[in-house]
Amino acid sequence: MLQDEPATLRADPARNTPEPWAEPLATALLVLADGTVLEGFGIGHEGVADGEVCFNTAMTGYQEILTDPSYAGQIVTFTFPHIGNVGTNDEDLESLDQAPASGVRGAVIASAVTKPSNWRSSSHLDGWLKARGIVGITGIDTRALTALIRDNGMPNAVIANDPAGQFDREALKARAAALAPMEGLDLVPPVTSREATAWTQTVWAVKGGYGSRAPGEGLKVVAIDYGVKRNILRLLAEAGCDVTVVPATTSAEAIMAMKPDGVFLSNGPGDPAATGEYAVPVIRQLLDERVPTFGICLGHQLMGLALGGRTVKMGQGHHGANHPVKDHTTGKVEIVSMNHGFAVDPKSLPEIAVETHVSLFDGSNCGLSLTDRPAFSVQHHPEASPGPRDSHYLFERFVTLMRENRQER
């Protein structure tokens, strides 16, 4: 597979067919843009989907990963082999209900999905994927695929699932080769909220023992939804905020009319520069209004762009739940969740933007803070879900910033 000619990588029948002695029939294919074909076994939605393939190294939280709107337009390959073994439930969803088409388009899995074994499970991953329209493939050598992504970058691909195993391989190769690159794609419109909504949901206890708080006693936060994850809204609520989620195209005037104590810029899919065409003017206006602002991931990248910086496409990206990040403001190292394929080029930032966080894997920028306005943002995911909770303090940092500025304003 790592040779020059496109290869066909066969599924491992010993691990992935119920009858290992039988001649395996490939019931799903992952076809990369360079013509490489990975054969496997279909799971989930029967049909064809396409997108950019990225690998995620998290060992837990596949349901949260599969429903994270930041992955819209992408196919996720899991480096952890046993996906689906704890089934699925109705709580571990990261996209908002009102987002019509959110989360990954395809899932690539090493081992056959076993019968779910967990007290919280309400359905098998297969049926759950079907219900969400996600095309899946098992029996893939995900280590070889990950090595390929590490060496060559994230490829575009087509994923096809047909129980009869009838594939027009040449047509799938042509479709994969013709896919637009991720650069230049604004993927926010299908995943953003259609209308402004108050976040009223109570915080789910198993998520870490958080309680719920009566609405109306908190700091007023307007969250611009570029594809926001639920756990961000939960943690803002837990930190004492009354959150209103607004569509990505909401004007600065409409936001300021809501008299917010702070504005939150959410995570989301696609190329930040493409979304920035309409998001950046709004963010600039909000920063000039001196409203306290906190951004996560895409929100961080948009903040960088609003300051006149630029974003760059990464080679393999960062997608996992054990990335070390250093907080320069405290000197502490935190282990964080990451999910991004673009990064802010710190050299492009103006002097008023201090680099607060940096990845200890590759030195890439992971955070910034403004010296002249109450605003900061991080590239990683302090809300985790899945992942460690080391960075939860950032929600408190935002609340402190809002409290300080509430008194001043």
Ligand SMILES: NC(=O)CC[C@H](N)C(=O)O
């Ligand atoms: N999680 C996110 O917000 C991802 C941001 C952006 N789409 C990227 O891939 O870098």
